[in-house]
Amino acid sequence: MQQQKLATIEDVAALAGVSIATVSRAINEPTKVAEATRRKVTEAVARTGYTTNAMARSLRMRRSNMILILAPDVGDPNFSNILVGLETEASKRGYGVLIGNTQNDPSRETDYLRFISSNQADGLILFTGHLPFGYGQDGNETRLPPMVAVNEPVPNADVPFVGVDNFAGARIATEHLISQGHKRIAFIGRAPGREVNRLREEGYRTALTGAGLTVDPRLIIDGDGTTESGRAAAELMFVRDALPTAFFCVNDATALGVLISLSARHYDLPRQFSIMGFDDISFSSFVSPSLTTMKQPRTRIGEAAMDLLLGMLAGETPKESQILLRAELIVRNSVGRVG
Amino acid sequence: MQQQKLATIEDVAALAGVSIATVSRAINEPTKVAEATRRKVTEAVARTGYTTNAMARSLRMRRSNMILILAPDVGDPNFSNILVGLETEASKRGYGVLIGNTQNDPSRETDYLRFISSNQADGLILFTGHLPFGYGQDGNETRLPPMVAVNEPVPNADVPFVGVDNFAGARIATEHLISQGHKRIAFIGRAPGREVNRLREEGYRTALTGAGLTVDPRLIIDGDGTTESGRAAAELMFVRDALPTAFFCVNDATALGVLISLSARHYDLPRQFSIMGFDDISFSSFVSPSLTTMKQPRTRIGEAAMDLLLGMLAGETPKESQILLRAELIVRNSVGRVG
DNA sequence: ACCATTGATGTAAAGGTTTTCATGGATTGT
DNA sequence: ACAATCCATGAAAACCTTTACATCAATGGT
Numbered sequence: 001m002q003q004q005k006l007a008t009i010e011d012v013a014a015l016a017g018v019s020i021a022t023v024s025r026a027i028n029e030p031t032k033v034a035e036a037t038r039r040k041v042t043e044a045v046a047r048t049g050y051t052t053n054a055m056a057r058s059l060r061m062r063r064s065n066m067i068l069i070l071a072p073d074v075g076d077p078n079f080s081n082i083l084v085g086l087e088t089e090a091s092k093r094g095y096g097v098l099i100g101n102t103q104n105d106p107s108r109e110t111d112y113l114r115f116i117s118s119n120q121a122d123g124l125i126l127f128t129g130h131l132p133f134g135y136g137q138d139g140n141e142t143r144l145p146p147m148v149a150v151n152e153p154v155p156n157a158d159v160p161f162v163g164v165d166n167f168a169g170a171r172i173a174t175e176h177l178i179s180q181g182h183k184r185i186a187f188i189g190r191a192p193g194r195e196v197n198r199l200r201e202e203g204y205r206t207a208l209t210g211a212g213l214t215v216d217p218r219l220i221i222d223g224d225g226t227t228e229s230g231r232a233a234a235e236l237m238f239v240r241d242a243l244p245t246a247f248f249c250v251n252d253a254t255a256l257g258v259l260i261s262l263s264a265r266h267y268d269l270p271r272q273f274s275i276m277g278f279d280d281i282s283f284s285s286f287v288s289p290s291l292t293t294m295k296q297p298r299t300r301i302g303e304a305a306m307d308l309l310l311g312m313l314a315g316e317t318p319k320e321s322q323i324l325l326r327a328e329l330i331v332r333n334s335v336g337r338v339g
Numbered sequence: 340m341q342q343q344k345l346a347t348i349e350d351v352a353a354l355a356g357v358s359i360a361t362v363s364r365a366i367n368e369p370t371k372v373a374e375a376t377r378r379k380v381t382e383a384v385a386r387t388g389y390t391t392n393a394m395a396r397s398l399r400m401r402r403s404n405m406i407l408i409l410a411p412d413v414g415d416p417n418f419s420n421i422l423v424g425l426e427t428e429a430s431k432r433g434y435g436v437l438i439g440n441t442q443n444d445p446s447r448e449t450d451y452l453r454f455i456s457s458n459q460a461d462g463l464i465l466f467t468g469h470l471p472f473g474y475g476q477d478g479n480e481t482r483l484p485p486m487v488a489v490n491e492p493v494p495n496a497d498v499p500f501v502g503v504d505n506f507a508g509a510r511i512a513t514e515h516l517i518s519q520g521h522k523r524i525a526f527i528g529r530a531p532g533r534e535v536n537r538l539r540e541e542g543y544r545t546a547l548t549g550a551g552l553t554v555d556p557r558l559i560i561d562g563d564g565t566t567e568s569g570r571a572a573a574e575l576m577f578v579r580d581a582l583p584t585a586f587f588c589v590n591d592a593t594a595l596g597v598l599i600s601l602s603a604r605h606y607d608l609p610r611q612f613s614i615m616g617f618d619d620i621s622f623s624s625f626v627s628p629s630l631t632t633m634k635q636p637r638t639r640i641g642e643a644a645m646d647l648l649l650g651m652l653a654g655e656t657p658k659e660s661q662i663l664l665r666a667e668l669i670v671r672n673s674v675g676r677v678g
Numbered sequence: 679a680c681c682a683t684t685g686a687t688g689t690a691a692a693g694g695t696t697t698t699c700a701t702g703g704a705t706t707g708t
Numbered sequence: 709a710c711a712a713t714c715c716a717t718g719a720a721a722a723c724c725t726t727t728a729c730a731t732c733a734a735t736g737g738t
Contacts, residue, residue, distance in 0.1 A: 025727095088440065263627065
């Protein structure tokens with residue numbers, strides 16, 4: 001096979017006429033070695049095509065320069081965009097990223113712990129919203145590696161979180177609707193049990209109150225964030241005959257449901273109703289009318305999370321327990337002026 | 340920190356009252372060790388919480404049980420769905436996956452080679468459509484690890500490929516249009532230089548010929564697979580006044596462009612024109628009318644590719660130079676009966 | 679001219695496995 | 709009853725680094 005033996009540090013040492021310790025130093029701490037020998041070593045490295053064996057290195061140094069990313073669904077577009085940021089930052093700092101798709105299956109979560117317990121990964125990025133199943137068992141808390149949560153915070157655990165500022169984003173979104181003359185604005189997707197939904201509703205309420213508008217409970221509809229829930233919510237409002245001029249939806253999927261419902265009723269959008277989403281998922285620009293929404297800075301979230309984690313790995317203690325990045329208003333065609 | 344020393348194989352051996360060799364065997368080749376000692380070892384493992392140090396293991400065995408996935412854009416939804424399959428299969432077989440986002444940057448590609456040359460990965464999955472920059476240089480071909488190409492084949496290199504059967508898929512798609520009574524069917528997205536486009540065009544032609552229809556060159560329009568190219572192609576056909584009853588588009592993005600163009604002209608779809616896509620990307624079910632298309636079996640592609648690679652790693656020689664999986668016809672609302 | 683300090687290099691240990699080879703006891707066949 | 713075989717186990721080498729410590733020469737200060 002291709003197992004043509006690779007050059008080791010000894011080969012380099014022999015060729016350069018120095019000891020292996022010197023070679024190691026020449027590579028890792030160039031200042032600690034004399035100019036002349038450094039050159040000899042560099043040349044020998046080039047000639048042998050030597051690259052340091054990461055396994056031996058990791059074994060000796062007890063760190064792998066690898067980060068494990070645990071996510072419930074790797075296929076989720078939300079995940080993949082954050083992944084770009086995570087990967088970019090890690091790679092820039094000489095780390096590799098390992099991915100683990102848990103599918104919310106406890107046994108798979110436990111399975112991935114071997115990467116940690118076997119020293120194959122130094123740190124953990126959690127997309128799952130909870131500690132991996134199997135941790136914090138049998139009092140052995142000390143085994144927890146440095147971790148950072150992304151996308152969803154981990155409740156009841158001291159895990160720093162990096163994500164979008166849902167409250168501020170929802171507020172900006174609602175204020176945008178208000179600035180377009182809307183006074184009766186619905187909130188679709190209330191779910192007090194879900195942190196994300198709760199914060200977005202809070203931002204919505206704050207914006208209304210701040211503009212001197214009253215919050216009408218009949219305009220706040222429950223929803224679990226799916227397209228279907230958005231459709232159902234819109235239908236419900238027609239049945240109840242308590243109609244807004246604008247729908248602020250907890251996310252784009254919900255907004256799409258509302259849009260489908262209104263289109264089916266042949267309303268002229270955005271003339272008769274405005275729709276505002278949150279997230280800016282991929283199809284938001286393709287639907288008709290294209291969706292005005294709040295864009296999550298996903299790449300930057302990934303970068304910030306990885307930066308935080310690598311800092312912790314280097315011994316820094318995180319200054320904040322969470323880092324919230326601002327969402328950006330993307331104006332498209334689903335919001336119009338009222339009146 | 341959490342560096343509370345982990346249990347080693349020696350701790351287990353001491354507790355079980357056997358040698359470390361026996362412990363290793365009890366874990367890795369249970370049949371080679373007596374029933375009684377095996378139980379002692381198992382218990383000692385449980386009590387110490389021992390997990391084998393992957394670094395030491397990899398160092399000794401000269402394999403890491405890691406696969407490196409090199410992709411130009413990790414954020415691409417096409418990638419992430421295949422990734423699910425890759426990851427699932429790898430994990431099932433005890434392998435981990437490492438991801439590398441190259442952004443088509445040669446220096447980044449070269450950079451990731453260190454994972455190979457430093458023994459951090461045993462095999463390579465290529466999404467890039469070409470060998471990583473820096474390989475096959477200086478005649479050192481032997482350094483190439485086992486590789487499998489996915490998504491895009493690697494030209495001029497002996498790399499097995501796993502992907503969708505574009506020819507058969509395009510043929511099925513076209514035959515579906517024919518079955519709905521269409522006789523004047525356009526092909527949007529001709530690009531003979533691109534393998535994917537060429538094969539899909541070929542499938543289209545074969546279906547027409549097979550049904551006794553003539554191929555009208557005026558109905559075959561160039562395009563690079565972008566939404567804009569689809570829009571432009573449709574406009575061009577109106578200008579030329581050589582109109583089909585159905586548009587078979589090289590991919591969904593192109594189909595979307597056609598759909599936008601026709602919608603803007605206020606045609607009633609699919610009554611006046613039918614549109615067929617290829618790929619089944621995420622928004623295809625959301626546009627109006629929702630897109631009839633060929634679905635790529637992405638998860639299965641990932642699984643098949645990983646299965647092939649792991650087989651090669653185990654010493655098998657791949658039987659075929661490529662594995663083509665069938666695309667599945669997804670009937671939605673953009674194709675209607677003619678007449 | 680001598681001692682103390684600095685700076686560059688080398689020696690050897692440690693990191694935790696897997697696996698070859700040797701050893702000794704038990705089993706089998708005649 | 710004895711030789712031949714087999715089976716379970718142990719000792720030790722090998723995998724390739726990094727780094728604490730030792731060594732030795734050169735430099736600088738008095």
